[in-house]
Amino acid sequence: LWPTLAVPGVLVTGLGLAFAQGQINLNDIPLTPAMPVFTAPAFSLTTLIGVGIPLFIITMATQNLPGVAVLRAAGYQPDSSPLISWTGGASLLLAPFGGFALNMAAISAAVCIGPDAHADPRRRYTAGMAAGIFYTIMGIFGATVTGVFNALPSALVIALAGIALLGTLAGGLASAFADSRHRDAAIVTFLLTGSGITLLGIAGPFWGLIAGLITLKLTAPNQ
Template identity: 45%
Template sequence: MLRDISSQSFFMGFLAAFVGTASSFAVVLQGLTAVGASPFEAASGLMALSISMGICAIVLSLKTRMPISIAWSTPGAALLATSGAVEGGFPVAVGAFIICAILIVICGTWKPLGKAVAAIPGPLANAMLAGVLLGLCLAPIKAVAFNPVLGLPIVLAWLIVARFNRLFAVPAALAAFVLVLIFGVNFPDGAITSLHLSLVPPVAFVVPHFNLAGLVGIALPLFIVTMASQNIPGTAVLRAHDYNTPPGPLFATTGIFSLLSAPFGGHAVNLAAITAAMCAGEDAHPDPQKRYWAAIFAGIFYVVFGLLAGVITALVSLAPTILIEAVAGLALIGAFSSSVVAAFRDENNREAAAVTFLITAASLTFYGISGAFWGLVAGGLIYILTHLRTKT
């Protein structure tokens, strides 16, 4: 097995972990904070997710000898960012994370639930995701309006680098954010000391609480977007590279690691899609049988980055919130455009998709339940009525 290690796999593993972390950690922090996490709890959640998905990638790749890449649920974090705090605060959100993890495990072990998730119409799932992402994707524009001197360099860095290599566009925006933070933001007294103290890995155990609002408003939508937008596309990427393995055990394993990270603030880990293509492609190794080391190295670096979660969170806390939202929004533009195209491609389902999108994007909460759920329900009713009308 050690003979399969190569410099290509090492580099691609590092690149996958760096891109996976740099491109969306801002979304994760924003999502956890939005549902009531304190800065320390958000840092703990970021660390728990990074370590969980790193170990999960190592375990699955070693077991299958395939490049099984794992990521946190970026669409799920975006959902949290638009859901807002639920009654009961972050402990209720953590309870919802646990329920979501259990559902993912069941989905991987009990075929009827897996079939039920797969039966959710694609246009509605994509419309819900697009509605969830819209608010964050507007953040770069708001950041420029808030302060052009601070916001414009971040947007320009993303725009210019994307013309040459889209893979490095978000890391470039992140680098611009760091430079703006250093040269454009006045650090409060004691900021450097707090960064030094944050080198200690943050560990916050949150006692979960369970209620109906958390179940329906967070757990179910989080489960749906994680399965529909991450796990299922993740299996498709593997199949596209001729890695054929039963998806059920992969889903169940990601659910178990989600369950382990949840009490420490992690919302969900799942199969990766973009970084999966990096680790499964020819750049990872000419021999497909040896590419699994790229995913293993990515897992190792995820663990390392996770141990630095305190520093990352402390650094982010020094900047105006709108700037980190801008980085998150830039990271999600690609996902937003893809989901919009998929949602409205089929003319027969456009009305149902539009209703789902608009209600979700409105981010209105009824009876303590987020708009993502109501958008899916309303769009589902329109979808059923449309197809009943078509049959008659």
């Protein structure tokens, strides 16, 4: 009946039920804001190879590339070069304060450019701005937010996240399977990404992308 209020409605209802059943513990939630702590950069070849390169690959393959794809699937035609440059530059400046690996955030992008964000596609940027403001607030009170989630029943958190992504998932699947030439690649990518597989320390989204590209090349060599 009210798609925009579905997720807040689930949250309020779930909180009410959990509180009535005594499943919420609010005693250990810190209320103090987090303060940035400078960490002096130190070069380590082992860390560069073991952490830096895999993190770069994962960020590019599971966030930046899908983020651009989500934007284009929604009808936008962004120039990816300045987007990657801005996020990379911000990561470089904020990494000493813990703000590393800033990226396109594929899921956040999908939520912010959906029809629920605004009926007019040209006005949906306001959802991204609002998300940025709320993320900043949540970052300042990161310990409090973490404490709140720890105080809630895990089933409520999982259900809330799942319901919040239903529209995005449905839209993404519909777009992926719309072209018959890409269906095989899309289903391989989807299944492997959601399988939870981890190989060589790299999670499923990366391998799903690789398998999808190989499948696309085999089934539609001209694409």
